[in-house]
Amino acid sequence: MGRASRKVRDMEEGKRVSTSGSGAAGRSPGANDSRVTRTVVVKSAKLPRRVFRVFVEVEGMYRNMVEQLVLFAVRENIKSFIRLKALKYSELRRLYPHLPSHYAYTACQDAAARVKSFLRLKKKSLTNREYPEVRRVSIWLDDQLWRLDSLTAIEVATHRGWIAVELEPHKHFWKYINSGWRLASEARIKLDKRNRQLITYLTFTKDVGEFEPKGFISVALLFETSVKKLVLGYYYCRKSVQEKYYELYGARSRIKRKVLRKLKERKKKNDLRWKLANIIVRAAEERKCAIVLEKLGKKAADSMIARIGDKQLRHRIHQASFGGVQRAVEEKARERGVPILYVNPRNTSKLCPAHGAKIVYSNGSRVGKCTVGGETWHRDAAACTNLLLRALRGDGSNAPSPAGLAVDGSPVPLGSTAAHDPTPIAREAWARWKRALAARNFLKAV
Numbered sequence: 276m277g278r279a280s281r282k283v284r285d286m287e288e289g290k291r292v293s294t295s296g297s298g299a300a301g302r303s304p305g306a307n308d309s310r311v312t313r314t315v316v317v318k319s320a321k322l323p324r325r326v327f328r329v330f331v332e333v334e335g336m337y338r339n340m341v342e343q344l345v346l347f348a349v350r351e352n353i354k355s356f357i358r359l360k361a362l363k364y365s366e367l368r369r370l371y372p373h374l375p376s377h378y379a380y381t382a383c384q385d386a387a388a389r390v391k392s393f394l395r396l397k398k399k400s401l402t403n404r405e406y407p408e409v410r411r412v413s414i415w416l417d418d419q420l421w422r423l424d425s426l427t428a429i430e431v432a433t434h435r436g437w438i439a440v441e442l443e444p445h446k447h448f449w450k451y452i453n454s455g456w457r458l459a460s461e462a463r464i465k466l467d468k469r470n471r472q473l474i475t476y477l478t479f480t481k482d483v484g485e486f487e488p489k490g491f492i493s494v495a496l497l498f499e500t501s502v503k504k505l506v507l508g509y510y511y512c513r514k515s516v517q518e519k520y521y522e523l524y525g526a527r528s529r530i531k532r533k534v535l536r537k538l539k540e541r542k543k544k545n546d547l548r549w550k551l552a553n554i555i556v557r558a559a560e561e562r563k564c565a566i567v568l569e570k571l572g573k574k575a576a577d578s579m580i581a582r583i584g585d586k587q588l589r590h591r592i593h594q595a596s597f598g599g600v601q602r603a604v605e606e607k608a609r610e611r612g613v614p615i616l617y618v619n620p621r622n623t624s625k626l627c628p629a630h631g632a633k634i635v636y637s638n639g640s641r642v643g644k645c646t647v648g649g650e651t652w653h654r655d656a657a658a659c660t661n662l663l664l665r666a667l668r669g670d671g672s673n674a675p676s677p678a679g680l681a682v683d684g685s686p687v688p689l690g691s692t693a694a695h696d697p698t699p700i701a702r703e704a705w706a707r708w709k710r711a712l713a714a715r716n717f718l719k720a721v
């Protein structure tokens with residue numbers, strides 16, 4: 276019990292440090308450290324009806340405040356939280372005197388974020404509404420509205436006083452509790468009215484410094500292999516469901532949406548994406564290497580399909596989510612302090628890494644030959660090797676490698692000292708090996 280109370284005290288101390296702003300107490304230990312933030316969703320135990328009714332009342336008042344603030348901010352074109360609070364805080368306190376004052380403060384933060392996003396979409400002509408619609412509400416809490424009661428309980432300030440809420444922690448929650456992450460001062464709660472539970476969004480922070488890399492691991496984002504099977508499997512499965520229920524119930528069928536949700540397509544793709552990111556980052560961390568990624572544009576898939584006429588291939592490229600995979604790698608690398616380097620990916624799979632000459636692929640094959648040396652290159656191996664060489668050269672130029680890399684080390688094609696040898700990754704480095712294979716082939720029976 277003493278150990279748990281010490282951990283709670285340490286986490287409360289972390290909350291105070293995280294709210295101290297840019298002062299000396301809030302600075303990270305290292306000069307090059309970056310602050311990483313992660314949000315963990317934890318459900319509460321089932322609440323009594325009387326207690327849950329109090330939170331329903333708080334949510335109703337909070338929703339009314341956010342709706343009023345959003346309409347006012349859009350009408351006056353206000354995107355700043357500070358200005359919105361200065362104009363409306365006193366009025367909100369007069370309307371809701373029995374509610375803790377900091378709810379007006381956090382409602383202004385919530386409304387300012389919504390208005391800023393809405394005005395940005397309206398500027399890009401991505402919405403036709405005059406005002407944003409407040410559909411779902413999660414109550415924002417600052418350090419004056421909630422506090423830790425224990426490792427498995429929190430207290431929330433309401434118009435009926437402080438209410439203790441028991442949490443149901445899971446493995447992901449304990450991972451952050453026991454690995455040196457600090458609990459931030461901000462939190463959010465959402466009401467699950469069907470099960471009479473609170474859904475709590477807890478924010479953890481950690482200062483992570485990047486290590487000095489000893490080498491590079493290049494990563495080319497490809498969609499042949501598991502992503503291809505995943506995308507095509509869901510494509511045909513979704514198509515059959517849509518055709519079946521369109522004839523029976525029409526285009527906007529609730530039954531059809533329910534069946535499509537049961538496929539869990541997004542969950543499967545996200546699962547594969549984060550497992551792949553874990554594999555890459557763990558391998559780089561073990562070798563103390565930086566990760567070399569392609570410098571992709573905002574709409575990378577559009578440029579890839581510009582000269583492709585095959586509808587199925589165009590669909591696969593769009594659904595492969597290159598940007599999503601890259602963002603997952605970036606997030607995991609930032610969490611573990613692994614440096615990332617971006618290089619220009621232009622023609623990386625078309626040029627021979629040894630001679631810089633064109634590689635000729637025949638009949639749609641992914642294996643081609645160099646037009647100068649005659650070496651046989653796999654498209655993926657050539658892309659990764661070119662990314663590595665461009666990282667070693669600094670900016671992807673044709674200047675000699677400062678690392679002294681012997682590009683063509685053997686007179687024999689595919690010699691042992693040339694740049695054809697792949698980087699080995701031990702089987703133990705793979706995260707959940709069997710589940711990753713199952714995710715790749717889960718739709719074989721469809």
